Amino acid sequence: MVSYCPRGGRIELGDVTPHNIKQLKRLNQVVFPVSYNDKFYKDVLEAGELAKLAFYNDIVVGAVCCRVDVTEKTRKLYIMTLGCLAPYRRLGIGNKMLEHVFKICDKDGNIDSIFLHVQVNNDQAIDFYKRFSFEIKETKEHYYKRIEPADAYVLEKTLKKEASDKENDPAAANEVTESSEGAQTEEGAGGIDTGATRGNGASQ
Numbered sequence: 001m002v003s004y005c006p007r008g009g010r011i012e013l014g015d016v017t018p019h020n021i022k023q024l025k026r027l028n029q030v031v032f033p034v035s036y037n038d039k040f041y042k043d044v045l046e047a048g049e050l051a052k053l054a055f056y057n058d059i060v061v062g063a064v065c066c067r068v069d070v071t072e073k074t075r076k077l078y079i080m081t082l083g084c085l086a087p088y089r090r091l092g093i094g095n096k097m098l099e100h101v102f103k104i105c106d107k108d109g110n111i112d113s114i115f116l117h118v119q120v121n122n123d124q125a126i127d128f129y130k131r132f133s134f135e136i137k138e139t140k141e142h143y144y145k146r147i148e149p150a151d152a153y154v155l156e157k158t159l160k161k162e163a164s165d166k167e168n169d170p171a172a173a174n175e176v177t178e179s180s181e182g183a184q185t186e187e188g189a190g191g192i193d194t195g196a197t198r199g200n201g202a203s204q
């Protein structure tokens, strides 16, 4: 779906394909202080909706690459990279990519949280993610090998479970019934609270 930034520029997301994967590599080299290996890009080509390029008036200016991390108890979406070229920042491109991630989780209905790592001095990214209700969950010392500072924050946003999941889970269903009706009404039919949205028709 196309969106328009306040300047009128057209923002849209597109698939990563063998034809444009070099543009993704170039973009990541420019935007991130760490480099990603061939396996990363091989996996990205098979990631489907979990990897997208962002176009501003048909020019590649950003990209998001995610994966789903599954353990015995949890299913979490991990944002491996989400970045935008510096001249195109603060136009809503990061917002567009993150909204795409929220939609994936919403559609899946069974993702517990979204998380990522950021360098502890990356104030831009920390402010960006806080705007969408991500929280600093922990600090990983010496997370990065070749860059300073080497420490990373784990930013995480816990997601609400789908109402339909709760209906299928008797224990959870009781929980809903026993809590106030108002809670259900206020939060709508499940879905994901993105914390903030912007652009046409969006609430702050």
Ligand SMILES: CC(C)(COP(=O)(O)OP(=O)(O)OC[C@H]1O[C@@H](n2cnc3c(N)ncnc32)[C@H](O)[C@@H]1OP(=O)(O)O)[C@@H](O)C(=O)NCCC(=O)NCCS
Binding pocket: 031, 032, 079, 080, 081, 082, 083, 084, 085, 088, 089, 090, 091, 092, 093, 094, 095, 096, 116, 117, 118, 122, 123, 124, 125, 127, 128, 129, 131, 198
């Ligand atoms: C973080 C990043 C992706 C944000 O992209 P962006 O396209 O500039 O983000 P948006 O324009 O959609 O910003 C949405 C909101 O986030 C917040 N935000 C974004 N950048 C911010 C900054 N530098 N300072 C404070 N708030 C910021 C604002 O609330 C902004 O809304 P506003 O412009 O209406 O005030 C971008 O700065 C970037 O690519 N950084 C380098 C890569 C990186 O560090 N990625 C994070 C690790 S995966």
